[in-house]
Structures are given as structure tokens and as C-alpha cells.
Amino acid sequence: MLVQDRRTFLRLAGVAAVGAGLPGYAAMEGTGAPKTDGAAKEPEAEIRVRVEASPDPLVTRTFAILKDRIQQRCSARVVEAATGAHLILATDSGLPHDAFRMEEVDGAVRIAGGSPRGLLYGVGKFLRTSRYDGAFQASAWRGTSVPQGSLRGMYFASHFHNWYHSAPEPEISRYMEDLALWGVNAVMVIFPMINLQDWNDPQAEPAMAMVRQYAKTARGLGLQFATGINNTMFIGAPKGIRATPLPDPTHRRGNSGHPICPSHPEGHTYLMDNARQLFEKLSDAGLDILVHWPYDEGGCACEKCQPWGSNGYLKLSRDMTELGRKYFPNLKSVLSTWMFDTPPEGEWQGLTDALARENGWVDYILADSHEDFPRYPIDSGVPGKLPLLNFPEISMWGNWPWGGVGAHPLPSRFQRLWDQVKQAVQGGFPYSEGIYEDMNKAVVVQFYWDRDRTARATLEEYSAYEYGSGVAGDVMAIVETLENSAGCAQRKEPVDTEAVKRACELAEKVNARLPDWARQNWRWEILRLRTVLDRERFAGDGLETPAAEAAMTRLIEIYHCQMETDDPYHHRVRPPLKRALSRHGEY
Numbered sequence: 001m002l003v004q005d006r007r008t009f010l011r012l013a014g015v016a017a018v019g020a021g022l023p024g025y026a027a028m029e030g031t032g033a034p035k036t037d038g039a040a041k042e043p044e045a046e047i048r049v050r051v052e053a054s055p056d057p058l059v060t061r062t063f064a065i066l067k068d069r070i071q072q073r074c075s076a077r078v079v080e081a082a083t084g085a086h087l088i089l090a091t092d093s094g095l096p097h098d099a100f101r102m103e104e105v106d107g108a109v110r111i112a113g114g115s116p117r118g119l120l121y122g123v124g125k126f127l128r129t130s131r132y133d134g135a136f137q138a139s140a141w142r143g144t145s146v147p148q149g150s151l152r153g154m155y156f157a158s159h160f161h162n163w164y165h166s167a168p169e170p171e172i173s174r175y176m177e178d179l180a181l182w183g184v185n186a187v188m189v190i191f192p193m194i195n196l197q198d199w200n201d202p203q204a205e206p207a208m209a210m211v212r213q214y215a216k217t218a219r220g221l222g223l224q225f226a227t228g229i230n231n232t233m234f235i236g237a238p239k240g241i242r243a244t245p246l247p248d249p250t251h252r253r254g255n256s257g258h259p260i261c262p263s264h265p266e267g268h269t270y271l272m273d274n275a276r277q278l279f280e281k282l283s284d285a286g287l288d289i290l291v292h293w294p295y296d297e298g299g300c301a302c303e304k305c306q307p308w309g310s311n312g313y314l315k316l317s318r319d320m321t322e323l324g325r326k327y328f329p330n331l332k333s334v335l336s337t338w339m340f341d342t343p344p345e346g347e348w349q350g351l352t353d354a355l356a357r358e359n360g361w362v363d364y365i366l367a368d369s370h371e372d373f374p375r376y377p378i379d380s381g382v383p384g385k386l387p388l389l390n391f392p393e394i395s396m397w398g399n400w401p402w403g404g405v406g407a408h409p410l411p412s413r414f415q416r417l418w419d420q421v422k423q424a425v426q427g428g429f430p431y432s433e434g435i436y437e438d439m440n441k442a443v444v445v446q447f448y449w450d451r452d453r454t455a456r457a458t459l460e461e462y463s464a465y466e467y468g469s470g471v472a473g474d475v476m477a478i479v480e481t482l483e484n485s486a487g488c489a490q491r492k493e494p495v496d497t498e499a500v501k502r503a504c505e506l507a508e509k510v511n512a513r514l515p516d517w518a519r520q521n522w523r524w525e526i527l528r529l530r531t532v533l534d535r536e537r538f539a540g541d542g543l544e545t546p547a548a549e550a551a552m553t554r555l556i557e558i559y560h561c562q563m564e565t566d567d568p569y570h571h572r573v574r575p576p577l578k579r580a581l582s583r584h585g586e587y
């Protein structure tokens with residue numbers, strides 16, 4: 001009877017229904033709020049979880065995440081219990097490392113991961129496909145899920161006092177848990193040498209502390225930690241070893257910072273010495289992936305280095321990888337080709353030729369551009385026949401200041417870009433400036449997990465999990481309008497003001513229907529505030545109205561922005577509230 005009751009529950013009802021007739025359970029008839037019956041308060045529903053997986057800090061953490069996310073959304077209590085389990089957490093070495101399986105076993109839902117990390121991903125799927133309307137209703141999803149992409153990264157650009165730079169550690173840690181639940185398995189943060197005089201700069205120590213904290217947080221969650229390196233180092237680099245500026249006829253490669261020529265013997269020594277110090281400072285926190293970057297902040301056009309991408313850059317990246325492996329023997333090396341052949345100078349072909357001769361040190365090739373994906377690796381194959389990563393820019397397109405008017409979902413854009421590369425790409429590192437494009441992160445990471453999963457399917461799952469049941473259709477309509485407005489802004493075309501007004505009205509109607517936990521969630525706030533700010537800027541009197549100022553003030557709180565700042569770039573990531581002050585800002 002017990003098994004049958006549980007099965008019935010698992011398919012049709014909520015945990016509360018399981019509780020009926022079981023010791024310690026209350027029959028709550030589908031309401032999440034503790035009811036009062038006369039003077040007596042009914043006990044809360046209990047979700048009993050048996051942890052079968054071998055003891056492991058990540059399994060313990062995964063249970064804690066599961067408990068926290070369920071209890072945030074409904075009144076059910078999650079307890080660890082050896083008997084009478086509704087939910088079993090297990091590992092199964094027969095599954096691929098990051099894969100998971102969800103099945104029914106003796107009336108319980110059993111989630112098994114190929115590893116503790118695979119279990120974490122399985123718990124993510126379970127949480128997103130369970131329902132929390134009143135009582136908890138366990139996920140009906142069943143099956144085995146194996147990720148297709150092997151490197152599902154996220155690059156946090158932690159600068160300008162953006163959210164990654166300013167948020168308190170517990171918030172960052174929680175956010176990384178949320179991203180891990182979606183399938184992320186690597187996080188990249190860079191030590192900002194470009195902003196520092198040298199290792200003795202007063203800002204060097206706090207910057208390194210932040211990088212190390214990210215490394216520890218990521219690795220505590222079972223995620224790989226990545227950092228980037230190139231030939232642009234400190235501001236105070238000696239003048240005699242500086243690089244020859246790059247030709248940049250399309251103005252897209254960048255010539256920022258103070259790049260060093262690695263073909264100059266003293267330049268090479270300087271670069272390697274700083275790389276060594278970086279590795280030493282990360283040695284206890286750990287480093288799993290080293291990402292080499294050719295342009296934007298880097299490059300050298302001297303006779304000995306050019307063509308940079310297949311010559312000076314390649315040699316330096318190899319030397320730095322070999323040095324890094326002395327500190328971190330399993331270090332993986334990602335070679336970015338960003339802005340290769342802009343203008344055409346044979347870098348892609350040169351890289352193919354070089355890796356055909358010698359390929360003992362590169363693990364992944366990364367490719368992308370400002371707009372459409374580079375054709376070379378699609379048409380001619382990936383140099384070294386290596387797995388290919390992308391680097392989608394998910395933060396800035398159609399959006400200034402970045403995140404300044406709230407949520408910035410672009411599912412159609414990323415679906416289009418993904419469709420160009422989905423057969424070739426094995427993962428990547430989306431470029432992120434903050435939490436306002438959280439939806440884009442979910443979309444892209446799920447592409448990496450399952451190349452045929454649509455952006456829409458991901459956002460419907462996102463909506464049900466973050467906002468509750470029954471609002472996904474309205475949320476998708478709002479997202480479509482926001483994306484259309486961003487596209488018009490990017491192309492400098494007129495925005496559909498009636499659609500903008502309707503989206504704002506729809507958001508208010510949804511807001512009234514949401515459960516408290518969803519209404520108070522920042523993920524809903526930033527979406528709703530975006531509809532208000534789009535209405536004010538496109539269909540109203542601009543961003544100085546009381547409604548607009550109230551919305552931006554709230555966004556500033558959510559992002560931990562500074563109302564007064566000495567950071568000359570903070571305005572790039574701060575909502576454009578008129579009274580917010582930049583003492584040294586560019587405008």
C-alpha cells in the first residue's frame with residue numbers, strides 16, 4: 001500500500017498527499033501554507049531524502065542546495081532520512097561523469113549522477129521540473145541525460161564595480177550554485193593586470209584575493225576554475241620591451257593596455273616571470289584551465305612575432321602552458337582565435353599548419369567574433385582537430401549601460417547564433433557583465449548540454465522554476481517584446497511603443513498572480529523593472545520620471561552599484577540614474 005500510495009503521489013499529487021496516513025505527515029490537501037484547524041497548527045509536510053551516494057563534500061552540498069531551494073519555494077520541510085524516502089540521491093559509476101538519471105524506485109524518485117557533479121546537475125533538473133504551487137509536487141521527468149558539450153563555462157568579467165566585482169561572497173556563492181544547477185562546469189575569472197602598475201600596486205592584493213575566492217568557490221562546487229592570460233601585463237611594464245602596435249583597420253581588435261613583445265628576450269622573461277607569479281599565487285586555490293587570448297588586450301606586430309595568431313602568440317601560449325603545468329599538472333589549455341584574420345593574414349591556416357606539426361599542449365580551440373561566427377573552423381575544420389569552443393557575448397548587445405534598464409533576455413538572437421555552430425561547438429565561455437542576463441546564461445548553457453534544446457524550451461523551464469506555474473506563456477510574451485525593443489535600439493530603429501506598453505501591463509498582471517517567493521526573487525524584479533523602464537524610455541517621458549528613477553534605484557541596489565564612484569568605468573554597468581555620481585567618469 002505504501003509503495004502504491006507513493007507512486008500515486010509522485011505522478012499526480014504533492015508530497016502532502018504522500019504524507020497522508022504516514023507517521024509524522026500531515027494531510028494538507030495541496031496548500032503550502034501551514035493551516036490552522038481551530039487552535040491546533042498542522043505540522044508541515046516533510047520530504048524525506050535518502051543519500052545513497054558515498055560521503056563527499058559535494059554530495060553534502062548538493063543536499064543542502066536541494067533543501068534550500070525547495071524550502072524557499074514552499075512550506076515542505078526537506079529532511080535526510082534512512083527510511084521511507086521520497087527522494088534518493090545516488091551516484092552511479094556506470095553513467096558518464098556529468099550525466100544523471102532520474103527514475104522511480106520503490107515509489108521514490110531516485111536521482112543518480114555519474115559523479116557528485118552529475119548528481120548536482122540531476123538535482124538541478126529535478127528542482128526545475130518540480131512544482132511548488134502550494135504543496136511541493138515532485139518532478140515527473142524521467143530518463144537519462146548526458147551532456148553533449150564537455151566544457152560548459154561562464155566568463156565573469158569582474159571589473160568596473162559590476163555585480164561580480166561588488167556582490168558579497170554569499171550572494172556570489174549562491175549564484176554559482178544556481179548556474180551549476182543549469183549545467184555549468186567551469187568558471188573563468190581574470191586577474192586584471194591591465195589595470196595595475198605591478199604586483200606592488202595597492203589594488204593588486206584585493207584583486208588577487210577576489211580571483212582566489214572565485215577559484216575556491218567554483219572548485220568547492222566541483223566546477224573547474226579557469227583564468228586568462230596574454231601578452232598584456234602591468235601598466236608599469238618597462239618601455240623597452242613593449243610590443244609593436246597591431247594593424248587594426250576594422251577597429252575591432254583593440255590595442256588597449258601595454259602589450260609586451262615575447263620575441264624580445266627581456267620581454268619574454270618579463271611575461272614568463274609574471275605568469276609564474278600568477279600561478280604561484282593561485283597554487284593553493286587551484287587552476288584547471290588556462291585560456292590564452294590573442295587580441296583586444298594583446299598582440300605584437302613586430303617582424304619576429306607576425307603573423308601574431310600563428311606565430312608569436314602561439315609560441316608564448318605554449319611556453320605559458322608548459323610553465324603552468326609545472327604548478328597544475330592537469331592544466332588544460334584553451335587557445336582563443338578571437339579576431340583572427342581581421343584583416344586576413346593567414347592566421348587560421350598558419351595555426352592549422354603549426355598544430356599539424358606539433359600538438360601536445362592545446363586542448364581546445366576557442367573561436368568567436370563580435371557578430372557571426374568565424375567561417376574558417378566551420379568550413380575548413382578546427383586546427384589540430386581539437387574540440388571547438390565559442391565565446392558568445394551575452395551582455396552588451398542592444399544594451400547600454402550594460403544591465404542599466406534591467407533584465408536583458410535575447411533568446412532569439414542566441415538561438416540564431418547557435419544554429420550556425422551547434423554541430424561544431426563543444427561548449428564555450430559566454431562573456432558576462434552581470435546577473436541581468438541570467439536568462440541568456442541558462443539558454444546558452446543548455447545549448448551546450450543538448451545542442452537541439454531550443455532557447456524557448458529552456459526559458460519555459462526557467463519561468464516555471466523561478467516564477468512559478470502558469471505564467472510561462474505571459475513571461476515569453478514579455479521576453480519577446482523586450483528582445484524586439486533591444487534589437488530596435490541596437491539597429492537605431494523605432495521601437496513599437498504599443499507593444500512596450502502592453503508588455504508593462506502584462507508584467508503587472510503577472511506580478512499580481514505570483515507567489516511571494518517568486519515576486520521577491522530578483523530574477524522577477526529585474527524583468528518587471530525592465531518593462532517599466534522600456535515603457536518610460538520608449539513610450540513615456542524618459543528616464544527621469546519618478547517611475548523610472550524608482551526602478552533604477554532598485555536595480556542599483558540589486559547590482560550593488562555605487563551611487564558615488566571614483567571608478568572611471570562604473571557608469572558602463574550602473575543604471576543611468578541622473579543623481580548617481582561618477583567623479584572621474586567618462587560620459
Ligand SMILES: [Zn+2]
Nearest residue numbers: 261300302305
Ligand atoms: Zn614582437
